[in-house]
Every structure is written in structure tokens, then in C-alpha cells.
Amino acid sequence: xxxxxxxxxxxxxxxxxxxxxxxxxxxxxxxxxxxxxxxxxxxxxxxxxxxxxxxxxxxxxxxxxxxxxxxxxxxxxxxxxxxxxxxxxxxxxxxxxxxxxxxxxxxxxxxxxxxxxxxxxxxxxxxxxxxxxxxxxxxxxxxxxxxxxxxxxxxxxxxxxxxxxxxxxxxxxxxxxxxxxxxxxxxxxxxxxxxxxxxxxxxxxxxxxxxxxxxxxxxxxxxxxxxxxxxxxxxxxxxxxxxxxxxxxxxxxxxxxxxxxxxxxxxxxxxxxxxxxxxxxxxxxxxxxxxxxxxxxxxxxxxxxxxxxxxxxxxxxxxxxxxxxxxxxxxxxxxxxxxxxxxxxxxxxxxxxxxxxxxxxxxxxxxxxxxxxxxxxxxxxxxxxxxxxxxxxxxxxxxxxxxxxxxxxxxxxxxxxxxxxxxxxxxxxxxxxxxxxxxxxxxxxxxxxxxxxxxxxxxxxxxxxxxxxxxxxxxxxxxxxxxxxxxxxxxxxxxxxxxxxxxxxxxxxxxxxxxxxxxxxxxx
Amino acid sequence: xxxxxxxxxxxxxxxxxxxxxxxxxxxxxxxxxxxxxxxxxxxxxxxxxxxxxxxxxxxxxxxxxxxxxxxxxxxxxxxxxxxxxxxxxxxxxxxxxxxxxxxxxxxxxxxxxxxxxxxxxxxxxxxxxxxxxxxxxxxxxxxxxxxxxxxxxxxxxxxxxxxxxxxxxxxxxxxxxxxxxxxxxxxxxxxxxxxxxxxxxxxxxxxxxxxxxxxxxxxxxxxxxxxxxxxxxxxxxxxxxxxxxxxxxxxxxxxxxxxxxxxxxxxxxxxxxxxxxxxxxxxxxxxxxxxxxxxxxxxxxxxxxxxxxxxxxxxxxxxxxxxxxxxxxxxxxxx
Numbered sequence: 001x002x003x004x005x006x007x008x009x010x011x012x013x014x015x016x017x018x019x020x021x022x023x024x025x026x027x028x029x030x031x032x033x034x035x036x037x038x039x040x041x042x043x044x045x046x047x048x049x050x051x052x053x054x055x056x057x058x059x060x061x062x063x064x065x066x067x068x069x070x071x072x073x074x075x076x077x078x079x080x081x082x083x084x085x086x087x088x089x090x091x092x093x094x095x096x097x098x099x100x101x102x103x104x105x106x107x108x109x110x111x112x113x114x115x116x117x118x119x120x121x122x123x124x125x126x127x128x129x130x131x132x133x134x135x136x137x138x139x140x141x142x143x144x145x146x147x148x149x150x151x152x153x154x155x156x157x158x159x160x161x162x163x164x165x166x167x168x169x170x171x172x173x174x175x176x177x178x179x180x181x182x183x184x185x186x187x188x189x190x191x192x193x194x195x196x197x198x199x200x201x202x203x204x205x206x207x208x209x210x211x212x213x214x215x216x217x218x219x220x221x222x223x224x225x226x227x228x229x230x231x232x233x234x235x236x237x238x239x240x241x242x243x244x245x246x247x248x249x250x251x252x253x254x255x256x257x258x259x260x261x262x263x264x265x266x267x268x269x270x271x272x273x274x275x276x277x278x279x280x281x282x283x284x285x286x287x288x289x290x291x292x293x294x295x296x297x298x299x300x301x302x303x304x305x306x307x308x309x310x311x312x313x314x315x316x317x318x319x320x321x322x323x324x325x326x327x328x329x330x331x332x333x334x335x336x337x338x339x340x341x342x343x344x345x346x347x348x349x350x351x352x353x354x355x356x357x358x359x360x361x362x363x364x365x366x367x368x369x370x371x372x373x374x375x376x377x378x379x380x381x382x383x384x385x386x387x388x389x390x391x392x393x394x395x396x397x398x399x400x401x402x403x404x405x406x407x408x409x410x411x412x413x414x415x416x417x418x419x420x421x422x423x424x425x426x427x428x429x430x431x432x433x434x435x436x437x438x439x440x441x442x443x444x445x446x447x448x449x450x451x452x453x454x455x456x457x458x459x460x461x462x463x464x465x466x467x468x469x470x471x472x473x474x475x476x477x478x479x480x481x482x483x484x485x486x487x488x489x490x491x492x493x494x495x496x497x498x499x500x501x502x503x504x505x506x507x508x509x510x511x512x513x514x515x516x517x518x519x520x521x522x523x524x
Numbered sequence: 525x526x527x528x529x530x531x532x533x534x535x536x537x538x539x540x541x542x543x544x545x546x547x548x549x550x551x552x553x554x555x556x557x558x559x560x561x562x563x564x565x566x567x568x569x570x571x572x573x574x575x576x577x578x579x580x581x582x583x584x585x586x587x588x589x590x591x592x593x594x595x596x597x598x599x600x601x602x603x604x605x606x607x608x609x610x611x612x613x614x615x616x617x618x619x620x621x622x623x624x625x626x627x628x629x630x631x632x633x634x635x636x637x638x639x640x641x642x643x644x645x646x647x648x649x650x651x652x653x654x655x656x657x658x659x660x661x662x663x664x665x666x667x668x669x670x671x672x673x674x675x676x677x678x679x680x681x682x683x684x685x686x687x688x689x690x691x692x693x694x695x696x697x698x699x700x701x702x703x704x705x706x707x708x709x710x711x712x713x714x715x716x717x718x719x720x721x722x723x724x725x726x727x728x729x730x731x732x733x734x735x736x737x738x739x740x741x742x743x744x745x746x747x748x749x750x751x752x753x754x755x756x757x758x759x760x761x762x763x764x765x766x767x768x769x770x771x772x773x774x775x776x777x778x779x780x781x782x783x784x785x786x787x788x789x790x791x792x793x794x795x796x797x798x799x800x801x802x803x804x805x806x807x808x809x810x811x812x813x814x815x816x817x818x819x820x821x822x823x824x825x826x827x828x829x830x831x832x833x834x835x836x837x838x839x840x841x842x843x844x845x846x847x848x849x850x851x852x853x854x855x856x857x858x859x
Contacts, residue, residue: 032683102678106685111674111693139677141670183551338560345554368581370550370574372559372567427560478645485649492656500666507659514652521644 005114006104007332009148010093010131012071012170012196013298015040016326017100018333019108026155026333028326031103037325038100041068042092044082049095060251063225067092072170072193074134075126090134097138114142116332116428121147121166121173121349122191125393125405125431132430144335145428147346149175150186151331152296154344156317162292163284165277165316166328167299170196172277176288184344187288188368192280195273197235197299198228203269205231212259214252226251238266239301267304274305281313292317296327346371348425355390355404364423374424381413389421391433410435460504464494467511474518489514531576543580550577668700676706684720691723704733708740715744721752725759738769745772753781761788767797774800779809786815794819805832810842817848825856 006029009016014037017029031038033053043055043066050058059066067080070092079086105112119131128145135143148171149164156164159179166173173191177184205227209216216227230249237244238261247258281293293309295316300306301324309316338344348371353363364375379387389408410419422434468490475483493507532539535549553573557566678690694703707724716724721741728737741756748756753776760769773785782804794801802825804816813836825833837849 102681102683102686105678105689106683109685109689111678111689113674139674141674178547180548180551183555185547185551185554340555340561343555343558343561345551345558366578369578370554372570373574374567374571479642482642482645482649485653489649489652489656492660496659496663499663500670503659503663503666507656510652510655510659513655514648517648518645521641521648 003114004104004108004110004112005116005142005333005336006101006108006112007116007118007151007329007334007336008097008100008135009118009151009329009332010071010097011040011168011328012069012198013040013168014038014325015096015100016329017104018326018329019104020333020337022337026330028329029104029107031099032106038096038103039068040071040096041066042070042095043067051095051099059225060229066225069170070096071131074130075124075128090130090137093131093134094138097135097140101139113140114144114336115140116144116146116151116336118148118151118328118332119145119428120171120191120193121149121175121189122171122193123429124350124403125352125429128428128430144426145430146332146335146344147173147175147186147189147349147429148328149173149189149191149296150177150184150344150346151329151335152294152327153177153179153184153186153331154334154338154342155327155331156294157342158292158294160292161288161290162294163281163288163290164294164296165281165300166297167277167295167305168196168297169198169299172196172280174280174284176284176290182341182343184342185370186344186346188284189347189349190280190284195276197232197297199273200235200270200299200302201228201231203273204235204266207265207269208234208246208259208261211261212246212248212253212257214248223252234261235266235302238263239303263303270302270304274302274308277305278308278312281309285313296324298325300324344427346427346429348373348429350393352423352425352431353392353394355392361392361394365425371429372424372426374422377421377423379410379419379421381415381417381419384414386410387413387419391423408433408435460497460501460508463504463508464490464497467493467508467515470515470519471511474515474522477522531579534572534576535580546577546580550574671697672700672703675703679703679707680710684717687716688720688723691720691727694727695723699727699731701733704728704731704736708733708736711737712740712743715747716741717749718752721748722755725756729759729763734763735769738765742769742772746776748776748781750778750780753778754784757781757784757788764790767793771797771800774804779807779812782807783809783811783815786812786819789815789819791819794823798823802826802829805829805836808840810840810845813840813842813845814848817845817852821848821852821855825852 004019004021006017006019007026009018016037018026019029020026028036030036031052035053038052039056041055041059042049042051043058043062044050045058045065055066055068059068065082070080070089073089074093076089079088080092081087101112101115115135117131117135119128123131132143132145148168149166152166153162153164153175156162157179159181161176161178164175164177166175171191171193172195173189175189176187178187206216208214208231209227226249230246230252234244234246241263243260243262245258245260247256250256284290285293293314293316295306295309300316306316334342335344348365348367348369351363351367351369352365352375353361354377356362364377365373379389381387387410389410391405391408392403393405394403408421413419420436422432422436424432424434426432471486471490475486478486490511493511496504496507529539532541535541535546535553537545537549541549550573554570555561557569557573559567559570562569675690675693678686678693681687681690699707707728711724724737728734731737738760745753753773757770757773767790770785770789773781776782776785786801786804801816801820804812805820807813807816833849833853837846837853840846840849
């Protein structure tokens with residue numbers, strides 16, 4: 001078996017991994033506890049960090065040492081403070097991602113160093129960057145990002161125009177996808193980060209506590225997390241049964257009392273959330289008039305939601321008969337092998353621009369552009385010093401509109417020097433910024449710090465071609481022995497074409513130094 | 525209108541194409557030029573197609589039939605994705621080309637290559653050669669470092685299955701010093717079990733770090749299961765390991781392990797460990813006593829052993845033990 005690329009759905013509540021083996025289809029990878037879904041939790045013990053079920057178990061006894069909402073804080077300054085050390089969201093994701101990788105390695109019996117990570121469609125560039133960075137630290141050398149609803153569309157594999165609604169524990173995402181003979185093109189995607197299954201759990205937990213006469217505990221209380229788990233179970237049971245009896249566990253009340261809750265009560269409780277979701281769906285529906293509605297994600301099992309969608313929009317479809325929870329991870333695994341017969345083209349969900357001198361955002365890449373996309377901007381220094389470039393994400397063209405992602409400072413430029421800045425967004429919405437400066441000789445690549453791969457893949461072949469041409473030009477006037485030595489050096493450099501990018505840059509640097517000196521000598 | 529015709533042309537369409545045609549053409553071309561299909565070389569072409577598609581998209585409202593004539597493209601955008609790499613290269617050329625031509629004229633005026641210039645050029649080339657050699661020589665180092673990092677990360681896994689994977693990889697590709705040290709460090713803290721132990725011993729069989737790994741393993745000597753300990757002892761015997769490496773197993777809880785240790789004990793190094801060995805005379809198992817007595821036969825034994833040996837000779841249920849004990853008693857004239 002050649003290299004395996006696994007698909008990872010890193011959900012707010014549960015994480016899943018799957019692999020697409022050519023000829024055998026997609027299989028979900030079981031974790032070390034024998035289940036398919038690993039709780040997305042990380043806990044701190046005195047022996048170090050634990051993740052998955054271990055952390056979930058810790059949650060019941062010492063909830064203050066367990067975190068599970070890292071994903072929502074990605075790309076922000078949020079930190080978890082434990083035992084005098086603070087952890088960034090990326091560091092918190094590390095044990096979880098390593099665990100997923102190891103389970104996959106144990107299952108597939110091979111090293112795994114590439115993955116496709118599903119991210120919510122509404123994730124911004126810094127959030128995606130942070131996610132990719134966390135995965136890279138966890139041992140995945142090559143990381144691709146795919147949007148969750150888009151991945152779900154890929155797993156369904158249906159043609160025509162359809163709306164995918166991904167309603168998970170923490171997020172609500174929608175994508176409008178057009179399938180056309182194996183090419184899936186995303187036309188629009190949007191999402192809300194404040195609606196999710198957890199909000200339903202919270203409401204249900206409050207109601208259950210009130211009905212049972214159990215005092216509602218503060219979120220930091222161990223009992224609160226126990227209560228959330230109980231509420232989740234009751235919610236799931238209510239999807240199948242009309243009436244559920246909830247026996248209050250010993251941790252919350254000692255007398256073993258029980259309360260009943262029926263589906264009607266539950267539905268009245270969550271009606272306003274469902275109404276809001278329906279509004280979003282209807283808005284997309286009116287705008288694009290799709291043919292099908294695909295619902296994925298665990299929370300899309302709620303009968304009320306399905307009923308409301310069927311009555312007011314369209315009968316929802318689960319797609320391919322697979323479980324709605326598995327759609328995203330299946331799609332991510334498929335995305336790893338995309339090619340001629342199955343190609344997914346995503347879109348840029350928010351436009352990307354730079355701020356001009358008046359403080360207005362000038363879009364470079366427009367919203368809805370097919371990915372991968374790239375734009376080049378040439379800046380000319382007025383006066384020596386530094387060029388400052390402010391990268392902005394968002395739509396509004398008014399002063400101060402859009403969200404400032406980062407300010408790039410290119411120092412040490414002379415008056416009139418031109419600097420080329422390449423903005424590249426890859427197929428999964430990861431942004432790379434490349435700065436080329438100094439006219440012909442030195443080329444420097446820097447990147448925004450939310451995509452830390454300093455060694456951006458350089459287009460080595462074309463860089464080499466430029467230098468080889470110049471060497472050929474130079475050597476024309478040289479005696480034969482010098483000519484052949486120069487060609488040998490160029491040949492050596494070319495032989496690095498499959499090597500590490502940092503070595504390639506170094507070789508190019510050697511050539512540049514040589515060419516500059518020779519040219520200067522030739523010019524007198 | 526002319527500018528927009530160019531976009532139609534890129535997509536291979538005539539200018540009366542409908543929006544549906546445009547979408548279909550875009551997808552058809554994407555299937556050939558998308559970087560996931562065509563590799564990085566398709567990126568430029570794909571960008572061109574995508575740009576044309578986006579421009580046409582902006583002039584139509586979704587779902588309507590014909591592409592409307594309004595909203596002609598802003599002409600003469602200076603920057604943005606429209607500029608291809610090729611045109612940038614051309615600009616490059618224009619910059620450097622005239623200078624080169626001047627250079628050549630200068631050379632021909634001065635009548636070719638002067639000795640001083642030749643020396644200078646030779647020097648520059650020599651330096652570049654040695655620099656390039658430096659870069660190339662670090663190539664293997666780079667590649668092996670990435671490989672080792674990947675293996676070390678997995679060796680340290682808490683899952684035995686993943687550690688096993690790393691070891692299997694090592695047994696195929698061989699091991700360098702960094703990996704070996706990391707393995708020693710890891711197994712000092714974590715006891716390898718079953719298959720991991722077996723594969724690890726295979727990997728380390730011919731490594732210069734073999735003694736280090738044995739020392740690390742001996743820290744867990746008491747905790748190994750009988751089967752693991754017997755296997756480990758088998759390897760130690762085959763490697764003719766020093767007796768100090770076998771000693772920790774003398775206090776293992778399983779008699780079979782002790783018996784195995786004794787039967788593999790080098791005969792010429794009994795005297796050094798005499799006290800350790802004689803203590804074992806207090807055990808009752810035949811499997812232990814027979815090899816033990818054989819080892820102790822030529823040794824001078826402390827006085828207290830006399831009574832024990834006599835009782836073994838007379839009372840032990842095993843005939844073999846009785847025979848060996850009586851032989852020692854006879855040799856050392858204890859009676």
C-alpha cells in the first residue's frame with residue numbers, strides 16, 4: 001500500500017477519522033477504545049495530557065482539568081491555564097490529533113504523515129492556519145483543509161444543484177453545491193458559529209433540572225458536565241422515543257428520583273432555534289433554488305427539524321444512506337484522492353484584500369472565486385524605509401471595513417524599489433503570502449504568521465530556469481573550461497529538485513551570489 | 525466588448541454562450557487544469573480560467589439565460605491575478621538583457637579575456653563550487669533527519685502498536701545514533717511488552733548501543749512476564765552477554781526464568797557471583813537446583829551450605845538433584 005492519507009473530522013464534540021483505500025472504499029477508523037467517535041476532549045493529569053475517552057472520563061471527576069472547546073478558540077489569544085502553564089488552542093489540540101494519528105497508524109499498520117482536515121465553512125484564514133499548524137505539530141507533514149459541508153457533499157456524490165446543511169454540536173454550516181459529472185463546484189457557503197447541538201443540550205439540561213427539582217450547578221461544577229452528558233443522552237433518546245424517563249444519577253440527587261419528558265415539551269423548548277435555522281435555509285433556498293436538501297451532522301437527526309424542513313422547504317435527504325454523523329469524515333477521506341473522476345472546487349467564502357492609503361479595503365480576491373486562487377500585487381516604495389501592507393478579510397469597501405488579518409512589514413527598501421506580493425489561497429482556503437523583492441537577484445519568501453510553513457514550496461524548476469539562462473548568457477564569453485564548470489554547478493543545483501525547500505533556497509542563493517559577482521565583473 | 529470576448533475565448537466558447545454553457549465549460553476545463561489533477565503546472569492555467577469565469581459571472585445574474593452586455597470589464601487593471609508569471613519573466617529579461625549586450629561589446633573591445641579577469645572568474649566559480657558541494661553534502665543529512673524525526677515520534681507513542689510500527693521500519697531501514705538514543709531513553713521509562721520487545725531485540729542485535737538498551741531493559745527485569753524474560757535471556761545467551769546483565773533475573777518470581785538464567789550462565793564467571801548463586805540453594809525446584817549445582821560443582825562453598833547440601837542429597841524428591849548434591853558433597857568432602 002502506498003501512502004495513506006486519512007480524513008479527519010475534528011468536531012466540537014466528537015472527532016472521527018476515515019481512510020479511502022482505492023478499490024475498497026472508505027472505512028471509518030476505530031479508535032483505541034473500539035468506538036468510531038473519539039470525544040474531542042483534552043484533559044490534564046499529573047502524568048501529562050490525555051485525550052479522547054480518557055479525558056471524557058476525567059471530565060466526570062475533575063471537570064476543571066478538561067477542555068473540549070479548543071476548536072472554537074483557534075486563531076485567538078485564548079489560553080488554558082493549567083498548573084502554572086498556559087496552553088494555546090493549538091497546543092491543546094495536539095494530544096487529540098496525535099491520538100487520532102496513532103489510532104489510524106495502529107489500524108492501518110503504516111506510518112501516516114498526511115491528512116485532510118475538515119474545518120467549518122465559516123472559519124477565517126487565521127483559524128484555518130492555526131488548525132493546519134496544530135496538525136503539522138502533531139506529526140502530519142502534509143495537511144489539507146476542506147470545508148465541512150463541502151466534504152459532506154462529496155460523500156453524498158449526487159448530481160444536480162443541492163444545499164448541504166451541516167448541523168453539528170458546535171456549528172451550523174451550509175454550502176450550495178452543484179454536481180456535474182464528477183465535478184462538484186461550490187457556489188456559496190455560509191455558517192453560524194453560535195448555533196449548535198450543545199445549545200440544545202444546555203436548554204434541555206436546564207429544563208430537566210427544573211422539572212426534577214435539582215439545583216442547577218454552575219458550569220465549573222463537576223455536576224454541570226455530568227448534566228450536559230445526561231441531557232445529550234436524553235436528547236438522543238427523544239429522537240427515537242416519544243417519551244423518555246430520566247432517572248437522576250447519583251451524582252446529582254441521592255434519592256434516585258426520576259422525571260419524564262415528552263417530545264412535545266422538548267420541541268417547544270428548542271422551537272426558536274429551529275426557526276432560526278429554517279430562516280437561514282429558506283434564504284439560501286430562495287436565492288439559488290436548489291433541487292435537493294442534504295442534511296448531515298448529528299444534530300440534524302432531531303425529528304422536529306426534519307419535519308419543519310420537509311413541510312416548509314424540502315424533504316431532507318441523508319445522502320448515500322450513511323449515517324449523518326459520518327458524512328463529513330467520509331467526504332474528507334474522499335477528498336484526499338481527488339482527481340479527474342471526482343473533483344471538488346470550493347470557493348472563497350470571504351473576499352481578501354489589502355488596505356490602501358485611505359484606509360479602504362481593496363479586494364484582491366473576490367468572494368466566490370474558485371479555489372485555488374492567486375493574486376499578485378506590486379508595491380513601489382516611496383522614499384526608503386519600509387513598506388507596510390495590511391491584509392484585510394471581508395466585504396465592505398468603506399473606511400475601516402473588513403477584518404484586519406495582519407500587517408506585513410517589508411523593511412530596508414530603497415526609494416523606487418518594487419516589491420511583488422503573491423497572495424495564494426489553496427484548495428482548502430489556506431492563505432499563503434509570498435514576497436519577492438530586490439529585482440532580479442534576491443528572492444525572499446515570507447509568510448503571514450498564521451501559516452507558519454516558512455519554506456513555502458518554491459517553484460524550483462522555474463526559479464532554476466531563470467538562473468540557468470543567465471549562466472548560459474554569462475558563460476558565452478568564457479573559455480571552455482569555465483563554461484563546463486559553470487554548467488556543472490547548475491546541474492548540481494538542478495539535482496536538488498526533489499529535496500527540502502530550505503536546501504533549494506540555499507542552492508539558489510549560491511547561484512545568485514555567483515551570478516551577481518560575475519555580472520558585476522563583466523560590467524566592469 | 526472586446527475584452528469580454530477574450531474571456532469567452534479562454535473558456536473555449538463563442539460570445540453568445542449562456543451562463544449554463546459558461547459553467548459547464550469552466551468545469552470541463554477545471555477537470556484538466558485543476559492543480560489536484562494536473563499538478564502545480566496547471567495552477568497558472570487554472571487561475572486564468574477561474575479569472576475568466578469570475579469576470580463573466582459578475583456580468584450575469586445567476587439563473588438568467590444570456591450573458592447580458594452590461595457591466596463591461598474595467599479596462600487596464602494594473603495589478604491582480606491577471607498578470608501571468610510569463611509576463612513577469614519577460615520584464616525581468618528586458619531589464620537584464622541590455623546590460624549583458626553591453627558587457628559583451630566591452631569584452632570584444634578589450635580583445636577578450638584578460639588574465640586578471642580570468643583569475644577573478646576562476647575564483648568566483650571555485651567558491652561557488654565549494655558552496656554548492658556544501659549544500660549537496662547536507663542533502664542526505666536533511667533527508668535522514670526528517671526520517672528519524674518521524675520514527676522517534678512514533679517510538680515514543682503510548683500505543684504499543686505504533687511503537688511496533690516504528691521498530692519494524694527500523695528493522696528495514698537501519699538505525700542511526702539519534703534514533704538509538706531515543707529508543708534507549710524511551711524504553712528506560714516504559715517497559716516494552718511481547719512483540720515490541722522481540723522486534724526491538726532484533727533491531728538492536730547488531731547495534732553499538734546494544735549494551736545500553738540491555739541496561740535499560742534490566743530496570744524492568746522483575747516486571748517482565750515469564751515468557752518475555754525467557755526470550756530476553758535466550759538473546760543474552762546468544763550474544764554472550766556479561767553475567768552482570770543476567771544477574772537481575774536471579775531474583776525473578778518465576779522459577780523457569782531463574783532456571784533459564786542459570787543454564788545460560790557462563791561457567792567461567794561463577795566465582796564472581798558466588799554469593800548470589802549460593803543463596804539460590806534454598807530454593808526447592810528441580811529446574812533451578814540441577815543447573816545451579818552443576819555450576820557450583822567446582823566452587824569452594826561457604827560453610828552453611830553443607831547442611832543444605834546433605835539434606836538435598838538425602839531428602840530431595842528428584843533423583844537428578846540427589847545425584848548432583850551427592851557429587852558435590854563427595855568432591856568437597858563435606859560429610
